[in-house]
Amino acid sequence: MPRKKRHTIPRFNIIILGIIGLIVIMYSIFKTTNIDPVLSLTYQRIEKLYEEDIEREAKKYDVPEEYFKALILLESSGHKHIPKRFEPHVYAQLKKVQAGRRKHYEQITGKTLKNLSDAAIRNLASSWGPFQIMGYKCYQLGIYISDLRGKESIKWGMQWIDTNYGDLLRQGRYKDAFHMHNTGRLYPKKGVPHTHNPEYVKNGLMHMKEFKKRKMKK
Numbered sequence: 001m002p003r004k005k006r007h008t009i010p011r012f013n014i015i016i017l018g019i020i021g022l023i024v025i026m027y028s029i030f031k032t033t034n035i036d037p038v039l040s041l042t043y044q045r046i047e048k049l050y051e052e053d054i055e056r057e058a059k060k061y062d063v064p065e066e067y068f069k070a071l072i073l074l075e076s077s078g079h080k081h082i083p084k085r086f087e088p089h090v091y092a093q094l095k096k097v098q099a100g101r102r103k104h105y106e107q108i109t110g111k112t113l114k115n116l117s118d119a120a121i122r123n124l125a126s127s128w129g130p131f132q133i134m135g136y137k138c139y140q141l142g143i144y145i146s147d148l149r150g151k152e153s154i155k156w157g158m159q160w161i162d163t164n165y166g167d168l169l170r171q172g173r174y175k176d177a178f179h180m181h182n183t184g185r186l187y188p189k190k191g192v193p194h195t196h197n198p199e200y201v202k203n204g205l206m207h208m209k210e211f212k213k214r215k216m217k218k
Contacts, residue, residue, distance in 0.1 A: 046078035053154035070207035091125035
């Protein structure tokens with residue numbers, strides 16, 4: 001007897017159905033959260049990758065965990081594998097210190113940089129990890145740059161933040177905290193913020209509120 005032909009769905013149709021299904025899911029997310037569906041997925045990714053570590057460290061320092069989730073979104077979009085971000089102006093200042101044309105750059109002196117290669121200076125002048133902490137900050141923490149982007153990046157990043165402006169967080173001065181992280185200065189009393197993105201602080205505060213809502217619903 002001749003075999004009966006099997007009726008199969010063409011591969012193209014399967015792809016189309018998959019795309020339609022994804023659109024339906026994203027639309028349902030948007031309808032239930034009133035936020036951009038892509039942003040909602042980013043919130044989920046940050047919670048999945050970082051929430052456990054952030055909760056542990058936040059309890060240690062008595063600081064709000066939603067601030068750090070929001071900061072990760074602003075600085076690295078909540079990704080797991082985060083490329084370094086080279087800062088040419090910091091590199092230029094560190095090279096001046098190394099050459100003796102400047103006494104120090106923050107806590108970094110010529111003695112610190114004396115025998116370092118140009119590649120090492122570039123790493124110090126780059127920001128690393130989910131919080132994008134500058135490489136030269138590792139000296140303050142007594143760690144290696146690899147620690148800022150390794151398995152304990154949340155631990156070391158939050159320790160650096162607590163040391164440098166943790167009191168702002170405990171006082172509820174989140175506007176100042178976001179501005180401090182991005183610029184090293186408090187939010188200006190007059191004029192516009194000095195952040196690289198004028199909406200940086202505003203977006204950070206909005207993300208904090210959303211992360212707090214999501215936590216309360218769990």
